[in-house]
Amino acid sequence: MKYVDAGYLIALSVLFVYAVSLMVRRRRLERAVRASGHGATPTGSGSPAGGPEHRGGGGA
Amino acid sequence: MRAGVVRAVGAAAAVSIAATVWLGLWVTPPDQTQGNLVRLLYIHPAIAFVALYLAGGTAAAASLLYLWRRTRSLFWDRLAAASVEIAALFSALTLVTGSLWGRPTWGVWWTWDARLTSTALLLVLLLGYMALRRVPADPEVRAKRCAVAALIATVDVPIVHFSVDWWQTLHQGGTVLNPELDAHIHGSMAWTFLLGFVAMALLFVYLVAVRYRIELLTDRLGGEELEVSLAERRAEGEAPPGERPVAGEAPPADRRVSLSDARPGGPGQPDPATAGSPS
Numbered sequence: 001m002k003y004v005d006a007g008y009l010i011a012l013s014v015l016f017v018y019a020v021s022l023m024v025r026r027r028r029l030e031r032a033v034r035a036s037g038h039g040a041t042p043t044g045s046g047s048p049a050g051g052p053e054h055r056g057g058g059g060a
Numbered sequence: 061m062r063a064g065v066v067r068a069v070g071a072a073a074a075v076s077i078a079a080t081v082w083l084g085l086w087v088t089p090p091d092q093t094q095g096n097l098v099r100l101l102y103i104h105p106a107i108a109f110v111a112l113y114l115a116g117g118t119a120a121a122a123s124l125l126y127l128w129r130r131t132r133s134l135f136w137d138r139l140a141a142a143s144v145e146i147a148a149l150f151s152a153l154t155l156v157t158g159s160l161w162g163r164p165t166w167g168v169w170w171t172w173d174a175r176l177t178s179t180a181l182l183l184v185l186l187l188g189y190m191a192l193r194r195v196p197a198d199p200e201v202r203a204k205r206c207a208v209a210a211l212i213a214t215v216d217v218p219i220v221h222f223s224v225d226w227w228q229t230l231h232q233g234g235t236v237l238n239p240e241l242d243a244h245i246h247g248s249m250a251w252t253f254l255l256g257f258v259a260m261a262l263l264f265v266y267l268v269a270v271r272y273r274i275e276l277l278t279d280r281l282g283g284e285e286l287e288v289s290l291a292e293r294r295a296e297g298e299a300p301p302g303e304r305p306v307a308g309e310a311p312p313a314d315r316r317v318s319l320s321d322a323r324p325g326g327p328g329q330p331d332p333a334t335a336g337s338p339s
Contacts, residue, residue, distance in 0.1 A: 008084075
């Protein structure tokens with residue numbers, strides 16, 4: 001079972017650490033954006049289902 | 061996607077992963093030939109499925125939509141960037157979990173088998189995309205070159221998929237995604253196998269939503285820095301030759317401008333409503 005246990009342990013712990021690091025990064029950036037006065041996006045999380053918000057390929 | 065929906069998807073992913081682990085490690089029986097090693101197959105193919113088809117497919121589709129003039133939007137660029145990072149992570153986990161299964165089954169941690177080699181190549185190409193994305197450039201230029209890089213990387217996805225059919229490989233052929241789409245898995249093992257795919261797909265949706273948000277916020281902060289730099293350059297251009305600051309030196313205090321000063325209509329800028337023709 002040692003290979004099986006190692007497989008589950010590595011896969012799940014890497015995914016957990018990655019998910020937590022993403023959440024921490026997002027929180028930090030949201031704070032930085034709020035501090036710079038840009039405010040939150042009107043579509044809530046601004047995630048993919050919000051759809052293309054900028055046509056023409058111009059700036060960010 | 062609303063923050064509440066993202067949180068709900070994240071919670072559903074956590075619950076389904078916990079259920080897969082419980083069923084995979086404690087409920088399902090050992091396999092007749094593989095013994096307990098079959099338990100690794102409740103996560104390994106599901107992780108590979110996300111890396112190749114969900115994340116890889118999303119990255120390819122988003123990059124194509126960015127390159128197509130009619131649908132060009134930085135939305136697709138950010139979505140591709142988010143998907144590529146997740147594809148790279150899941151590709152690495154595919155190789156690690158596969159290696160842990162291969163050592164007791166084949167007797168080796170690694171072999172230059174077509175499926176393994178093409179998957180490792182995919183990981184290298186995805187890492188190349190991530191390195192290319194860090195090269196400083198205008199957002200449009202970066203998006204265009206990254207879209208091309210993503211398409212080059214994802215050409216490897218069908219090669220990985222068909223490698224077991226095109227070449228004689230040590231890696232087994234498709235169990236579920238075989239040419240006949242005829243899976244020979246029984247009872248609780250089949251349900252656990254399927255649940256693993258659902259769990260990893262939900263996790264992908266959650267991760268891509270959070271990663272996309274990070275990309276959006278980073279662009280926003282980066283854009284502000286760019287505006288500040290432009291304001292500084294404009295101020296330098298307006299200063300009389302003797303007063304122009306040398307590169308690396310701060311301009312005199314009375315020539316420093318704020319971001320609002322550099323905007324049309326701001327102090328030191330012609331008002332677009334009243335400014336006359338340059339000639």
